[in-house]
Each structure stands twice: as C-alpha cells, then as structure tokens.
Amino acid sequence: MTSSAYSNYPPPLSQAQQEYLVTTAKDWAIQNGLAVRPAPSMLPEGSDSNRVLATNAPITLFPSPFPRSCFEEAQALQTVYNQLYAMITCDEEWLGKVIAELIDVDDFVANLWKAHLTVKKEGYTQNLSLGLYRSDYMAHVSSNKAPSLKQVEFNTISSSFGGLSALVRQLHTELLSSPPGNPISYPPHPLLESGVPPENTSVETLAGGLAAAHKAYGYSKSEPSLPLCIIFVVQDGERNVFDQHALSSRLTGFHRIPVFRVPSSKVLDQTSVSESIPARPLTYSPPHAPSSVFEVTTVYMRAFYSPDDHTTSRDWDARVHLERSAAIKCPTILNQLVGCKKVQQVLAEPTGPDHLSKFLAGMDPTTISRLRETFAPQYDLSASGQGRELALNPETALRHVLKPQREGGGNNIYKSEIPAFLKSMPESDWKGWVLMELINPAPDAENVALRNDGEVLRGNVISELGIYGTILWDTTGKILHNDQGGWLLRTKGKEVNEGGVAAGFSSLDSVLLF
Amino acid sequence: MTSSAYSNYPPPLSQAQQEYLVTTAKDWAIQNGLAVRPAPSMLPEGSDSNRVLATNAPITLFPSPFPRSCFEEAQALQTVYNQLYAMITCDEEWLGKVIAELIDVDDFVANLWKAHLTVKKEGYTQNLSLGLYRSDYMAHVSSNKAPSLKQVEFNTISSSFGGLSALVRQLHTELLSSPPGNPISYPPHPLLESGVPPENTSVETLAGGLAAAHKAYGYSKSEPSLPLCIIFVVQDGERNVFDQHALSSRLTGFHRIPVFRVPSSKVLDQTSVSESIPARPLTYSPPHAPSSVFEVTTVYMRAFYSPDDHTTSRDWDARVHLERSAAIKCPTILNQLVGCKKVQQVLAEPTGPDHLSKFLAGMDPTTISRLRETFAPQYDLSASGQGRELALNPETALRHVLKPQREGGGNNIYKSEIPAFLKSMPESDWKGWVLMELINPAPDAENVALRNDGEVLRGNVISELGIYGTILWDTTGKILHNDQGGWLLRTKGKEVNEGGVAAGFSSLDSVLLF
Known part of the structure; x- marks a missing residue:
C-alpha cells in the first residue's frame, strides 16, 4: 500500500452507517470503561455537582493504517530505549551538565534538580528505580522511500492511555468482525478485510512493571512489619481516571497487590516517612480506615509531571518527602529529568559525541544505529x-x-x-x-473521530504511535526487569497541532498494519 | 441471625468511609458498564444533545442480608415455575376464560388477545415459544417463625436487570475483599466478614435461553437460505441500554450469534415476512448495510410490554407482524398474557380448583405444595x-x-x-x-443507596429477590430447555412503594446469605 492508498480510506459512510457506528461505539465505550469524566465545558455550570457523569473517550470510528515495518521496528527497539533512559539516569554527572543549561530558563527543571540535590545530600535509601515509558513515533514519509520510523518524544513520567488504548483496539476488532460470521459493521474496504489490529498488552505490560517493582522491594522495612501496597499519586479532579483504573484493577485482580490512590495534595497528610528507621519506609494510612497502616513499595506518579502540580512549597515538600523515602519511585526525579526534551535533543544532535554508544556500552552496534535512525x-x-x-x-x-x-x-x-x-x-x-x-506523516490520511461530546468529525489526520515499555534497575546500572508491550495510536485532525486526547483535541485510535 | 440483627447493619460510616465507598462505587460502575443513561431531569434542557453521557446505575453501597433458606428455595423452584407458566400458555382455553373477565376493563389485554386471535385465525407457523422469566419474592417475616419465601410477581416479558445485577454482585464482592489480603473497604462487621454474595449467572442463563431458541429454530427457511440472527426489539430512547448490551455481548462473544437492535417503531421498516414462503420467515435488513439480509430466529422483546408501547395502530400492526412470523417469540402474546396479575391471582386464590396440579401434571406433590407455599x-x-x-x-x-x-x-x-x-x-x-x-419484610433492614445522580440516602429498606429462568417449549407442551440461574436484589427506601430501578426510586443490590 502506497501513501496514495490512504486516499480511499476510510470508506464513505451513509447517514445510517455513521449512525450505526456512532451508536455502537458510544454504547460500547461505556459498557467497557473506554470512558472519561466530561470536561466542565461540556456541562452547564452547577450540573453534575456529584461528578457522576461519564462519556466515551474521544475515539476514531475506524482503525488507521500504519506501516507494519515501522510498527515492528518500534516494538523491537523499545527495550533498547528503556535501557538507554535507565542508563542516562545512572549518569548523574552527564545529566547534570545538560540540566545546567536549563537552570536559568526553566524554573521547573531547576526546582526538580534542587529537590534531587536535597535528597542526595541526605542520602537516597532506595537504589531501585522504575520506569513506565512510552516512546512516541510517526511514520515518516519521503519520496521514493519506504516509510521510516521517527521518534516524536520519549515519556518518562505519567505515560498515559495504556489503560484505554487496549480498549480501543478491542472496539475496532469487534467492529471489524461483527456480527460473527457476517461482518457488516463497516462498509466494505480491502484494508478492513485484511485483518485486525495486533494484540495490545499495554495493561498487562504496565501493571507488570509495577508488580515487578513491588516484588523487588522485598519485605517490609517497618518495625513491626506492615502489609505492603502500591500508591498511585494522582491529580485532584482527574478526568482520565478510567485509564488509571485499568492498571489498578490489573494489579489488584491479577497480581493481588493492594493499590491506593493518593491525590498529590494529600501526600503529606496520608503518608509518612518513618524517621526512626534508617531505611525510611513510606507508610500510608487510608482515611477510610485510619487504624490500618500499609507500607508503600512503589509510588506511581500520575501527577507531579508538570509545573501545574507544583504550585506551592507544600507541593515541593511532598515531592521531596516521597523521593527520600524507601519506596521505589516511578519515576525518580532524576529519571523524570531525563525525559526533558533537551536530553532528547542532545542525543539526536546530528553532529557531536556518540552518547548512544556510551550509554549502551556492549550493545550490538547495528542495534544502536537502528535506534539512531529513529531520531529526527x-x-x-x-x-x-x-x-x-x-x-x-x-x-x-x-x-x-x-x-x-x-x-x-x-x-x-x-x-x-x-x-x-x-x-x-x-x-x-x-x-x-x-x-x-x-516529521512528514502520510499527507492524505483520513479518519472519522467521535469526540467525547458526541460530535463527529471527518478529515485529514496525523497519527502518532506510542510503544509502552517498563524497566526496573538499580543505581549501579543493573537491570532487574526490562519489558515492552502494548501500544497507543493517537490521531488528531491535521489543523490541530497539539496532542492531549483527554482535552478532546485528538482521538484514541488503533492500527491496521500494511 | 434474627430479624433484629438487621438493626446493626450496615455499620455506620464516617464521612471519609462514605466518600471512599461512593468514589469507588461510582468509578467502578463506569469502568464495568454498571451504568444507565441519565434521566432528562438530571441534566439541564438542551445539554447532552448527542446522548453520550452515562452515570452509575442506582446501587446500594452494601449487600443486603437475605435468608439463605428463602434464597435457596427460590432457586430450587424456578424451573418448576418456568414449567407452570409454559404449560398455562399451552392451555388457550383456560387462559381465555381468565382473560375474558378482563376484556372490558383492560384495553391492553383485550387488544393483545385480539392480536392473538388474528394470528390464530391465519394459523401460527412457529410452535416453539421462549420464556425469559424473573420470579420476584420477598422474605416474609412473621412472629416466632423462620422467614418464608413469598412471591410478589412473575414476569413473562422484558424481565430486566439480569445484565446489571451480576455486576452489582461483582462490585460488592470486590469491596468485601479489597484490597487483596487486607480487606478494609468496609468498616468491620460480622456479616461483612461472613462471606461473599453467591455466584450470579444471570447473563449466562438469559443469553443461554436465547441461544437455545436460536439453535432450535434450525436452518434458514428462506429461499435461498439466509444467515440467521436474533433481534432485540427495544424502546426508543431506552436508558437501561447497558443491561441489554450485557446479554447481546454474551450472545455475540460467547455464542457467536449475530444480534441486532430494532426499535419497536422501526419493526415494520426493517423487518419483513416472506409471504411467498409458507413458513413465513422473518427477515431483517440492517439500515447500515441495506444489501445484507438476515433471517430472524428469535425476537427478544425489550419493548411491547406495556400499553405505552402500543399507542398507534401501526404499533399493533408491528406486533401482529412479528407474531405471525416464523421467528420464535420471547415471549408470544399468549405467554405475555399469562403474566397478567389476574392469572397469578387465580393461581393463588386460597380456595378454588387446584390449578397447579392440573398444569404440573406428573410433578411430585411435595414440589407443588412448596410452590403453593410461595403464594401470598x-x-x-x-x-x-x-x-x-x-x-x-x-x-x-x-x-x-x-x-x-x-x-x-x-x-x-x-x-x-x-x-x-x-x-x-x-x-x-x-x-x-x-x-x-x-408480605411483611424484615422491619428494620437498612442500607445506603447511591442514586444515579450521586446523592446518597441511608434508611430503612425493603428488598425484593428476583430469580431468572428460561424455558423453551412447543405448543404440545414438550419442553426443550428449562434452566434457572442468576438473581437480582432490588432494594428500595421504605417510604417508596414502587419498583423501577431505572427511574431512580430503588437500587440494584446483592445478597449476603444468613
């Protein structure tokens, strides 16, 4: 399939066909938790004061074509990327030089670095770090060449949509094959008869990473010992909550690990560091069961990723409080800093030192050059x-x-x-x-989006593929767990330049490989 | 546990405990499809014009205690009840006499009977009938005696909440055991530590009944033969749609049977009876794929149960159209009429002929008298x-x-x-x-309800247990499938005298047996 083949896809929809797909998709979304809480702008002021309403996540009605070679290359490189970002995190000196250039232009980076130095001065008590990453790409089109995989960015904190992405893949797969034996949900089109989106194990992979950290934490460090748990540090008023619940359900249902949600504003109220114990275990006391105390093995950040989560000194206190504890952070402050676009720029600078070979010492040079090929x-x-x-x-x-x-x-x-x-x-x-x-994505890609207010938009689109990976390593560079699995396709209208699916500007999608 | 033990249940909730349970329940509900579309009264006029919003079904925060002996008796009798209602349907003469008394006071019954006579005159072409029933009970308390099971009503058409009820059982079960290893979601209470609600196979049972009918229909009767499907005849603007989707998902996902939803107002547009074929197969042409034609094996009515669905002569035409077709009706008009409260009254009249022994000829007399014991x-x-x-x-x-x-x-x-x-x-x-x-339910039962607008109500409640059953039989009285499984507990505030969970007056609940 050449780029021009996109122009016949997706097939046109009659009004009845569109109505059927929209009705099916929006009901399916609620039945299966492919949902978000509605934006305040969707509802008149004063309504839904108890915050019970939900709506479908923004989704595409069709899966989008994506070059198989690019998809497979992205999956093949994910554990290498995991390792690269873990190893940079271990090299505080190198990272410090990069960060130094940002200190006086980026308060947030400056304050993160300061928080790291504060904890470093006292001494870290946990030498394990957990990364739940998403590497985002586009399929880059250039004349007379096969499409190539180009990285857009690498996320080291709060990589989202793993929970919902697997559901979009399931929705599209069901539409492609329904009703059983006589699939007619979509109008006929060769691409829609060519197969179904590949398996998407994003939930299993991400939860598996958290479970690996939980296990690696070992026994309770408290005296007497406490039951262990994972906490999700979350934003107040989070609307993308069902994406997060997909991971916690997997952790509790499959891994049998207690998970609690702690709003970032409540970290200092609900958790404590046991100062009398040198390891500094982090304990959590649920407000709904104040006589119960758990010890936190792993802090999974779904907050604290942006300056907006750090507006007061109390927010920074909470951040340092977590960082100095014995809990494994996902991520540590250092690993969050490695996610700076500046780091990606330094790695991707066409001329200059060969950082990749330094951080991936011992790695097959062909693999390193395949990785380098993904840089724009x-x-x-x-x-x-x-x-x-x-x-x-x-x-x-x-x-x-x-x-x-x-x-x-x-x-x-x-x-x-x-x-x-x-x-x-x-x-x-x-x-x-x-x-x-x-990066030049296919110029004539189209799709139909169902927004979370039910509006339907058809037009030219740009798609970004994200691949999820998890890695657990220690400060010496020893890797205990390195896994990849699951993906996200995010598709936005071409006139829209920014991502942010939860904000309604772009849609969750899935891939049909060609 | 005596009746008075209800007075310590459920345990009181601190504000933090209630907040935790409410937040967990309302998120869980959306994540798992325990949802309804909101009532128009919940939203300001003009909002949600695309009907995308959903909210949790009204649910109780705690499971309700229910006497084990009554629960088990209700399950044990369900297939007997199935048989009774099937056999009454086979006795048109007996039923005709009961209906005759209603003809001049109940237009709806009169018109249903007339529709039956119209089809009878032409001749029925399908001798199989399918029943998806729910028998509703209370645990009747009288001084110095164990609680006894008393039937409130028997539903022969559109028995609802089988899809959502299994989910409430799952929610309560998860709350009872979460987090894994250290359950603290509920405050301590002996009853909450005594176990979990019994298995609830309502979805499997109801879908299993529809699948049995689909299979018994046999080959396509069309020339040339057509692919087969089941249709759900539904109301326009149905808010309890996720309850229905739970059954259709089971039919498509597990039984691999195509299912289509046909609004009752569109029956005459989207289905046809092939008049040239003596068997009169019913065909369905999906508006979204007009060149595809399916033959309908089974018509599952989630509409046409009340006079409100029969306001025009076109509605009655649609009804007769379905009835005279070769499709298996769930239910037939006759079987719907057997659900009249009048029939239940005739069966339950303390003095008079022994109808039960007549309809359950050959049945063990002890079983018949156990059935009779459930009559008030x-x-x-x-x-x-x-x-x-x-x-x-x-x-x-x-x-x-x-x-x-x-x-x-x-x-x-x-x-x-x-x-x-x-x-x-x-x-x-x-x-x-x-x-x-x-019937006298336990006078001091309490629970806490989470309404679908998020309001929380605590107070005295009355609970009704529904048991689901399915039966497939032919006009000669031969039974091809007779199954029971799954249950519903519907709990309402004591000051509220009517059911109707979808309307927000009562809540879906589950049982803790004692």
Whole structure:
C-alpha cells in the first residue's frame, strides 16, 4: 500500500452507517470503561455537582493504517530505549551538565534538580528505580522511500492511555468482525478485510512493571512489619481516571497487590516517612480506615509531571518527602529529568559525541544505529550551533517545529511562525527551546473521530504511535526487569497541532498494519 | 441471625468511609458498564444533545442480608415455575376464560388477545415459544417463625436487570475483599466478614435461553437460505441500554450469534415476512448495510410490554407482524398474557380448583405444595368472592395491597387507601384490580443507596429477590430447555412503594446469605 492508498480510506459512510457506528461505539465505550469524566465545558455550570457523569473517550470510528515495518521496528527497539533512559539516569554527572543549561530558563527543571540535590545530600535509601515509558513515533514519509520510523518524544513520567488504548483496539476488532460470521459493521474496504489490529498488552505490560517493582522491594522495612501496597499519586479532579483504573484493577485482580490512590495534595497528610528507621519506609494510612497502616513499595506518579502540580512549597515538600523515602519511585526525579526534551535533543544532535554508544556500552552496534535512525535531527539554539540558523531562516524554519523542553505538552511553534516567535523573546530564553526537524506523516490520511461530546468529525489526520515499555534497575546500572508491550495510536485532525486526547483535541485510535 | 440483627447493619460510616465507598462505587460502575443513561431531569434542557453521557446505575453501597433458606428455595423452584407458566400458555382455553373477565376493563389485554386471535385465525407457523422469566419474592417475616419465601410477581416479558445485577454482585464482592489480603473497604462487621454474595449467572442463563431458541429454530427457511440472527426489539430512547448490551455481548462473544437492535417503531421498516414462503420467515435488513439480509430466529422483546408501547395502530400492526412470523417469540402474546396479575391471582386464590396440579401434571406433590407455599393469598373483587369484603373493610384492608393487573408496574394502592380508592371508581372497573395480602419484610433492614445522580440516602429498606429462568417449549407442551440461574436484589427506601430501578426510586443490590 502506497501513501496514495490512504486516499480511499476510510470508506464513505451513509447517514445510517455513521449512525450505526456512532451508536455502537458510544454504547460500547461505556459498557467497557473506554470512558472519561466530561470536561466542565461540556456541562452547564452547577450540573453534575456529584461528578457522576461519564462519556466515551474521544475515539476514531475506524482503525488507521500504519506501516507494519515501522510498527515492528518500534516494538523491537523499545527495550533498547528503556535501557538507554535507565542508563542516562545512572549518569548523574552527564545529566547534570545538560540540566545546567536549563537552570536559568526553566524554573521547573531547576526546582526538580534542587529537590534531587536535597535528597542526595541526605542520602537516597532506595537504589531501585522504575520506569513506565512510552516512546512516541510517526511514520515518516519521503519520496521514493519506504516509510521510516521517527521518534516524536520519549515519556518518562505519567505515560498515559495504556489503560484505554487496549480498549480501543478491542472496539475496532469487534467492529471489524461483527456480527460473527457476517461482518457488516463497516462498509466494505480491502484494508478492513485484511485483518485486525495486533494484540495490545499495554495493561498487562504496565501493571507488570509495577508488580515487578513491588516484588523487588522485598519485605517490609517497618518495625513491626506492615502489609505492603502500591500508591498511585494522582491529580485532584482527574478526568482520565478510567485509564488509571485499568492498571489498578490489573494489579489488584491479577497480581493481588493492594493499590491506593493518593491525590498529590494529600501526600503529606496520608503518608509518612518513618524517621526512626534508617531505611525510611513510606507508610500510608487510608482515611477510610485510619487504624490500618500499609507500607508503600512503589509510588506511581500520575501527577507531579508538570509545573501545574507544583504550585506551592507544600507541593515541593511532598515531592521531596516521597523521593527520600524507601519506596521505589516511578519515576525518580532524576529519571523524570531525563525525559526533558533537551536530553532528547542532545542525543539526536546530528553532529557531536556518540552518547548512544556510551550509554549502551556492549550493545550490538547495528542495534544502536537502528535506534539512531529513529531520531529526527534536533538542535539547541545556542549561538555556536546550527539550530539558530535553521530556526531564524524563514525558508529552513518551514521544515521545523520549535518545542518547549518542558514535560506536559502544549505550545509547540510550527514552521513559518518560528522566526517571529523567537525574536519576540530575549535570546537568553532560547535555551528553553528545542528545534526539531518536522516529521512528514502520510499527507492524505483520513479518519472519522467521535469526540467525547458526541460530535463527529471527518478529515485529514496525523497519527502518532506510542510503544509502552517498563524497566526496573538499580543505581549501579543493573537491570532487574526490562519489558515492552502494548501500544497507543493517537490521531488528531491535521489543523490541530497539539496532542492531549483527554482535552478532546485528538482521538484514541488503533492500527491496521500494511 | 434474627430479624433484629438487621438493626446493626450496615455499620455506620464516617464521612471519609462514605466518600471512599461512593468514589469507588461510582468509578467502578463506569469502568464495568454498571451504568444507565441519565434521566432528562438530571441534566439541564438542551445539554447532552448527542446522548453520550452515562452515570452509575442506582446501587446500594452494601449487600443486603437475605435468608439463605428463602434464597435457596427460590432457586430450587424456578424451573418448576418456568414449567407452570409454559404449560398455562399451552392451555388457550383456560387462559381465555381468565382473560375474558378482563376484556372490558383492560384495553391492553383485550387488544393483545385480539392480536392473538388474528394470528390464530391465519394459523401460527412457529410452535416453539421462549420464556425469559424473573420470579420476584420477598422474605416474609412473621412472629416466632423462620422467614418464608413469598412471591410478589412473575414476569413473562422484558424481565430486566439480569445484565446489571451480576455486576452489582461483582462490585460488592470486590469491596468485601479489597484490597487483596487486607480487606478494609468496609468498616468491620460480622456479616461483612461472613462471606461473599453467591455466584450470579444471570447473563449466562438469559443469553443461554436465547441461544437455545436460536439453535432450535434450525436452518434458514428462506429461499435461498439466509444467515440467521436474533433481534432485540427495544424502546426508543431506552436508558437501561447497558443491561441489554450485557446479554447481546454474551450472545455475540460467547455464542457467536449475530444480534441486532430494532426499535419497536422501526419493526415494520426493517423487518419483513416472506409471504411467498409458507413458513413465513422473518427477515431483517440492517439500515447500515441495506444489501445484507438476515433471517430472524428469535425476537427478544425489550419493548411491547406495556400499553405505552402500543399507542398507534401501526404499533399493533408491528406486533401482529412479528407474531405471525416464523421467528420464535420471547415471549408470544399468549405467554405475555399469562403474566397478567389476574392469572397469578387465580393461581393463588386460597380456595378454588387446584390449578397447579392440573398444569404440573406428573410433578411430585411435595414440589407443588412448596410452590403453593410461595403464594401470598390473592383475590379478585367479584361480588361473590372474599376479596371484596377484605378490601372494603378498613381493618382488613390494612393487611393488603391492591394491584392493577397490567404489566409494567405503577400505581399500587396500599392498606388504608384501598377502600376509598375502590369507592372512587365504578364497580364494573374493579375487575381490573387484584387484592393481595401484604408480605411483611424484615422491619428494620437498612442500607445506603447511591442514586444515579450521586446523592446518597441511608434508611430503612425493603428488598425484593428476583430469580431468572428460561424455558423453551412447543405448543404440545414438550419442553426443550428449562434452566434457572442468576438473581437480582432490588432494594428500595421504605417510604417508596414502587419498583423501577431505572427511574431512580430503588437500587440494584446483592445478597449476603444468613
């Protein structure tokens, strides 16, 4: 299938066909937990004061075609990427040099680094780190060549949608094969008859990583010993809660591990560090059962990933409190910092030291060059470098995107807008931005999205593939668990430049490999 | 546990405990499809115009205690009840006499009977009938005696909540045992530590009945032969749709049978009877795939149970259209009529002919008398009978409830209100009502309900146990499939006299046997 084959896909829908798919998808979503809490903007003020309402996650009605070679390459490289990001985390000196360049342009990074130094001064008591990662890619199209896999970003904290993504794959698979024996849910199209989306084990993989950390933590360090648990540190008013519940259900139902949700604002109220015990175990006392106390083996962060979660000194206190405890952090502050776009830029700079061979010492050079192949060229905007010139020249700017180096998405600047944008701020702030060569996705891909307010949109789309991976390692670089499995396809309307499925701008999708 | 033990149950909840249970239950409900579409009254007018929003079904936070002896007796008798209601359906003459008394007081019954006669005149072409039943009971408490099982009503059409009931059982079971190894979701209470609700196979049983009919239908009767399917005839704007989807998912996922939903208003548009074929197969053409045609083996009615679904002559045409087709009806019009409260009253009249032995010929007399034991005395209000006196005497009226004999619930008259109510209508209308001795549930039962708008109510409650059964038989009385399995506990605030969980007045619950 060439790029132009996208233009006949998905097949057109009659009104009755669209109604059938929409009704089926929105009912299926609620029946199976492919849901989100509605945005306040969806409801008149004052309604749903008890927050009981839910709606379908934004989804595509059709799976999207994706090149099999790119999909398989992304899966094949995930454990290598896991290892790379774990090993960078072990090299505090190298990381410190990268971070140093951001200290005076990015308060958030500066404060994270400071929090790390505070804990380091006292001494860490847990030498294990857990990563639950998602590496995001596009299939890059260039003339006369097979599509190639290009990384968009690598997420080291709060990698989301693993819970819901497997459900979208299930919905599309059921639509492709229903009713049994006589599939007619979709109009006929060769691609829709070619098979079903590949297996998606995102829930099993991510929960498996958390379970591996829980097990590796070992016995209770408290005196007397306490029952063990995992906590999910979550945001107040989280709307993407069912994505998280998919992981906790797997942990409790399959792994039989207690899981509690702790809002980031309640960390200091509901957890304690036992100061009298040198290992500093972290204990959790559930407000609904105050006489029960658990010891936390693993802190899974679904908050604290952005500056918005760190608005008060109490938030930073909570962060340091968790970091200095004996619980295994997913991730540690250092591992969160390795997720800076700046790190990705340094790794992906076309000229310069061979960081990959350093961090993946002993790895087969072919594998390392396959990994390098997934990088799109990235540059800083320092006076000495090539990036500044590429960004300011209106012609070369057209081939690039300017990304803020902070976690959490938002505010990418594209193409022709780059030069003026840069000129509007002091040069000293340019260090907070990374210039990346644009990846060219298939220009004529289309799909139909069902938003979470029920509106249906058809049009040109861009899809990003995410591959989930988990790794557990210690500060010496020893790897205890390194796994990959499960994927996410996020599809957005072409006029929309930002991700953020939960915000309704893009849709959860699945893949049909070709 | 004596009745008075109810008074310590459920244990009181601190605010934090209640918050935990409410948050857990409402998230769990959406994650697992224990959901309903919200009532229009929950939302400001004009919002949710695409009907995407959902909320938790109304549920109790705790399972309710229920006497084990009553629960087991109800399960043991279900296949006997199935047989009784099937055999009455086979005796058109007997049924005709009962119906004759209602013809001039109940238009709906009169029209159903007329529809039956229309089809009879032409000749039925399907001799199989399918029943998906629910027999509803209370545990009747009387001084110095063990609680006894008393039937409230027997449903022969659109028996609902089988899909959601199994989920409530699962929710309560998870709360009772979570987190794994250290259950603390509920405050301590001996009853909550005594075990978990019994297995609930309502979905498997009900879908199993439909699958048995589908299989018994045999090969396509069309020329050329067509793929086979089941249709669910549903109401427009159904809010209890996830209850129904639980059954269709089981049919498609496990039994691999195509299922389509046909709104009752679209029956004549989307289905046809092939007049040129003597067997009169019913064909279905999906609007979303108009070139596909299926032959309907089984028509499962989740509409057409009340006069509200039969407001125009076109509705009656649709009804006759389905009835005269070769599809197996669940139920037939005759079987629907056997569900009249009047039939239950005739069976339960304390004096009079032994109908049970007639319909259950060959059945062990002990079983028949156990069945009879589940009847509360019921009377008609004819001039000659005992009922009229019991209803009009203010003292004896206090021990009774006056029920309209129509399907669909609503408008029961209780105790002291009975005499005045009867006197307010012409005596000729009294034939439309049945007087039933009140059943005394445990007076001090309590529970906490989470409504579907998120409001939490605690107070005295009354619980009704429903047992699901399915039976497939032919007009000669031969039984091809007779099964029971799965249950429903519906719990309502004591001040609320009517059922109707979907309307928010009562809650789905589960049982803890004692």
